[in-house]
Amino acid sequence: MRPRNPILLAALFSVVFLGFAGFGPAQTSQKKAPQTRWEAKSYSQFLEIPGAERLGSDQCQACHEASYKSIHHAAHGLRKLDCEDCHGNGSLHPGSKDYKEIIQFRERTAEQANGVCLSCHARNEGLLNWQSGRHASQNVKCIDCHQVHAAETKLATFQESNAKCESCHHKQAAQSKLPYHHPTREGKMACADCHDPHGGAAANNLRGDSVNQLCFQCHTEYEGPFTYQHAPVVENCTKCHTSHGSVNRSLLTVSQPMLCLQCHAAHHNGAGIPLLNQCTSCHSAIHGSDVPSATGGSVFIDKP
Ligand code: HEC
Ligand code: HEC
Ligand code: HEC
C-alpha cells in the first residue's frame, strides 16, 4: 500500500501513536512479534494492481455514488479510509474495457480477499488466531460475516450475528430450535459468546481454556470448589448437557432417570419402592455439595 493521501497518512500515524499498532499496514509495523509463517508474509501484496496509480476517492464517487455514500456511513468511512485502501489503486480501472482492473472481493479467492483486510487487521489482538483457525483453512471470507459497506460493519445485534453462523452451520441452527436451548434464537445471546469466529487456541474455538471454563463464565454458581464433588461435573459439563439444544429439560443429553442410570444402578427406598423417576428430586445438589450426608461423604442431597 502506498498511501499518498495526507489524511490517510495522518490517520495511520495517529493510530500508531495512540498505540493501536494493529491498524498500521502489517509490513511497516515495528512491533516485535513472533515471526510465524503468516506474519512474515506481507499482506500488502494482496492490494497490488500492477501499473496502477492512485486516483483518489472523489474520482470513484463520480461513478459510484451509492458505494461512496454507504462507506461513509460505515466504520471505515468514518475512519477516513479511501476506496483504494481496500480496492487497490484505481487508475487503470475506468479506462479498462471491462472495468476489471480493481479489487472485487467476491471474485477473489478467500486468501486474496482476506489478505486485503488483513493488510490492516492482521495484528488486531482478536485476529491473531485467524490463520490457524478452521474458518481460514476452510476458505471462509471475512465478508461472509462482515459487510463493510453496510451501516454497521460489526455484527451489531445477536440476531444478525447468529443468522450468519446459522447460514452455514445448519446442524446447530436446527438444534437451537429444539424446546431447550441457549437463548441464541431469542437474540439474547450470540454463538460468538461461546465461540471465537476468528479462531482460537481451544478446540472448537471455545472462549475458554476448556468446556468447563467456558461454562463457568456465565454459570459461576457451579464452579465450586465443593467439599464433595461429583466426578463427571468436574470432568466436563457436556457429560450431561448439550450446548446447542435438546428435547430434554435443562439441556440434558439424556432425560432422567436414564441420564443417571448410564453410570449408576437404581436403588430402592426403605420400603422397597424403586426410585425410578426424577433422581434430582432428592439428589438436588447434583453439581456438588458442601453438606455431608449422615453416613459421611455426600450423596448430593442438600444444596450448599
Ligand atoms: C468512469 C467511471 C468509473 C470510475 C471513475 C470508477 N469506476 Fe468503478 N466501475 C465503473 C463501471 C462502469 C463498473 C462496472 C459496473 C458493473 O459491473 O456493475 C465498475 C466496477 C467497479 C467495481 C466492481 C463492482 C462489482 O459489481 O463487483 C468496483 C469494486 C469498483 N468499480 C470500484 C471503483 C473504485 C474504488 C473507483 C475509484 C478508484 C472506481 N471504481 C472508479 C465505473 C467507474
Ligand atoms: C474497508 C474496505 C473498503 C473500502 C474502504 C471501500 N470498499 Fe467498496 N467494497 C469492499 C468490499 C469488501 C466489497 C464487497 C462487498 C460484498 O460483496 O459483500 C466492496 C464492494 C464495492 C462495490 C461493488 C458493489 C457492492 O456494493 O457490492 C463497489 C462499486 C465499491 N465497493 C466501491 C467502493 C468505493 C467507491 C469506495 C470509496 C468511496 C469503497 N468501495 C470503499 C471494501 C471496501
Ligand atoms: C486500510 C486499512 C483497513 C483495511 C484494508 C480494512 N480495515 Fe477494517 N478497520 C480499519 C480501521 C482503522 C478500523 C477502525 C478501528 C476501530 O474501530 O477500532 C476498522 C474497523 C473494522 C471493523 C470494526 C467495525 C466497528 O464497527 O467497530 C471491522 C469488522 C472491520 N474493520 C473489518 C474489515 C474487513 C472485513 C476488511 C476487508 C474487506 C477490512 N476491515 C479492511 C482499517 C482497515
Ligand code: HEC
Ligand atoms: C464467522 C464469522 C466471521 C468471520 C469469517 C470474520 N469475522 Fe470478524 N467478527 C465476527 C463477529 C461475530 C464479531 C463481533 C464479536 C467479536 O468481537 O468477536 C467480529 C468482530 C470483528 C472486528 C471488531 C472486533 C475486533 O476483534 O477487533 C474486526 C476488526 C473483525 N471482526 C475483522 C475481521 C477480519 C479482518 C476477518 C477476516 C480475516 C473477519 N473479521 C472474519 C465474525 C466474523
Ligand code: HEC
Ligand atoms: C461461510 C460459511 C460459514 C459461516 C458464515 C460460519 N462458519 Fe463456522 N465453519 C465453516 C466451515 C466450512 C467450518 C469447517 C467445517 C466444519 O467444522 O463444519 C467451520 C467451522 C466452525 C467451527 C469448528 C471449529 C473447529 O476448530 O473445529 C466453529 C466452532 C464454528 N465454525 C463457529 C462459527 C460461528 C460462531 C459462526 C458465526 C459467528 C460461524 N461459524 C460462521 C463455515 C462457516
Ligand code: HEC
Ligand atoms: C453455550 C455455549 C455455546 C453456544 C451458545 C454455542 N456453542 Fe457451538 N459448541 C459449544 C461447545 C462446548 C462445543 C464443543 C462440542 C460439544 O461438546 O458440544 C461446540 C461445538 C460447535 C461446533 C463444532 C462441532 C460440530 O458438531 O461440528 C460448531 C460448528 C458450533 N459449535 C457452532 C455453533 C453455532 C453456529 C452456534 C449458534 C447457533 C453455537 N455453536 C452456539 C458451545 C456453544
Ligand code: HEC
Ligand atoms: C455467555 C454466557 C453463557 C455461557 C458461556 C454458557 N451459558 Fe448456559 N445459559 C446462559 C443463559 C443466558 C441461559 C438462559 C438462562 C435463562 O433462560 O434463565 C443459560 C441456560 C443454561 C442451561 C439451562 C437451560 C434450560 O433449559 O433450563 C444449562 C443447562 C446451561 N445453560 C448449560 C451451559 C453449559 C453446559 C455451558 C458450557 C458449555 C454454558 N451453559 C455456557 C448463558 C451462558
Ligand code: HEC
Ligand atoms: C452428572 C450430570 C451433570 C453434569 C456433569 C452437569 N450437570 Fe448441570 N444439570 C444436571 C441435571 C440433572 C440438571 C437438572 C436439575 C434438576 O432438574 O433438578 C442440571 C441443571 C443445570 C442447569 C440449570 C439449572 C436450573 O436452575 O435450571 C445449569 C445452568 C447447569 N446444569 C449447568 C451445568 C454446568 C455449568 C456444568 C459443568 C460445570 C454441569 N451443569 C454439569 C446434571 C449435570
Ligand code: HEC
Ligand atoms: C458419566 C457418568 C455419571 C453420570 C451420568 C452420573 N454420575 Fe453420579 N457419579 C459418577 C461417578 C464417577 C461418581 C463417583 C464415584 C462413585 O462414588 O461411585 C458419582 C457419584 C455419585 C453419587 C455419590 C455416590 C456415593 O456413593 O457417594 C451420587 C449420589 C450420584 N453420583 C448421583 C447421580 C445422579 C442422581 C445422576 C443423574 C442426575 C448421576 N449421578 C449421573 C458418575 C456419573
Ligand code: HEC
Ligand atoms: C426419594 C429420594 C431419592 C430418589 C428419588 C433417588 N435417591 Fe438416590 N439416594 C437417596 C438417599 C437418601 C441416598 C442415601 C442412602 C444412604 O446413605 O444410605 C441415596 C443414595 C444414592 C447413591 C449412593 C450409592 C447408594 O446406592 O447408596 C446413588 C449412586 C444414588 N442414590 C443414585 C440415585 C439415582 C441414579 C436415582 C434415580 C434413578 C436416585 N438415586 C433416586 C435418595 C433418593
